[in-house]
Amino acid sequence: MSTYLFTWNPDQWSWETLDDMISKLPNLKPNHQWKTNRKNDIGIGDNFLLMKLGKLSKNEKGIIGCGKIVSDVYTDKDVIKKIAQANFVNLEFSQLSKSPLISLLDLEKIDPNMRWTPEGNGNIVPELTFNKIFNLINQEENATLFEKRIYFPIIADEIDLALNQQSSIHRDEIVQHLLEQYQTTLEKIAKNSNKSILFIAQNMVDWFSAELTKQSDIVAEWQDKYSRTKVKVNGREITNYSLALNSSQDELIEDQNTTYTEGSIKQIIVNAYERNPQARKKCLEHWKYSCQCCSFNFEKTYGELGKDFIHVHHIKPLSEIKTEYILDPITDLVPVCANCHAMIHRKNPPLTIDELKKILATDKTDHT
Known part of the structure; x- marks a missing residue:
């Protein structure tokens, strides 16, 4: 050979x-x-x-x-x-x-x-x-160009934001959104890996789709949320995302003190819900960007790369909500780091914030 x-x-x-x-x-x-x-x-x-x-x-x-x-x-x-x-x-x-x-x-x-x-x-x-x-x-x-557990939620958020306004979004549009919203982050990853920012953004979106196809645990929360089909764009077939069952999301956004309607049920294999980006924004305006379980702050650890990055956890799992409800972004949503968010969902039903705090406190005591 x-x-x-x-x-x-x-x-x-x-x-x-x-x-x-x-x-x-x-x-x-x-x-x-x-x-x-x-x-x-x-x-x-x-x-x-x-x-x-x-x-x-x-x-x-x-x-x-x-x-x-x-x-x-x-x-x-x-x-x-x-x-x-x-x-x-x-x-x-x-x-x-x-x-x-x-x-x-x-x-x-x-x-x-x-x-x-x-x-x-x-x-x-x-x-x-x-x-x-x-x-x-x-x-x-084989090298990790990016942490999937950190950036897959970003990709899902971009898809969700788009699907609040339109019925579908394809791979190239998601890539373009990442380039527009996360240019600084992508530039740093690209510099460290000797790749272009376009390559990094495309790589992220393609791996997200690949993990959905493999039904990996890392994308379990989105597995049944999206319907993926192939569409032709500029003469080539690429992946197109839509909600598994299309249903409009009601929003009650009138002023700064308004409440937010979150979660229109779609009956699929499991119930999936749309997420309200305005509610997330309101949550972070109040709680800021430190994890409410372990106090981890991405910007303090990673500098500019981690600025304004955090996961938002729904205290009441959306999969348990059987009808639309009025969400208070300050009491119903809480910012958590990627690790704590993953640990919260290791249990079914998910751990509460206080339960995970006790585990963290016990673990620290055991190691002193």
């Missing part, structure tokens, strides 16, 4: 299906036909690396994809260069990104003797070089 280098030059060819292929990962491994200058000793089971070239800096050029070759060489029409017949193989991607997974600058350090910017496709990559690259890419993939 050998490894071959393929290239993509965006100056010469606009890859219109790139976003769609990226969106299918990690659940599916998309395929794409690719031209090869090599006719012999290349075929099914071989590895490939895909280089992004063009009029870019060495940090912007680099490996953007990798995977397996899943066909032997065959001939087909080259529509780009308008050649009647050229040699092709089919590439199956296990990793694919718009920005480099490993930049040309780093590749030249890994193997300075390798020609990383060839004009053709099919140059062989030395086994030792490939192993180094493969390990680096998988370290990147």
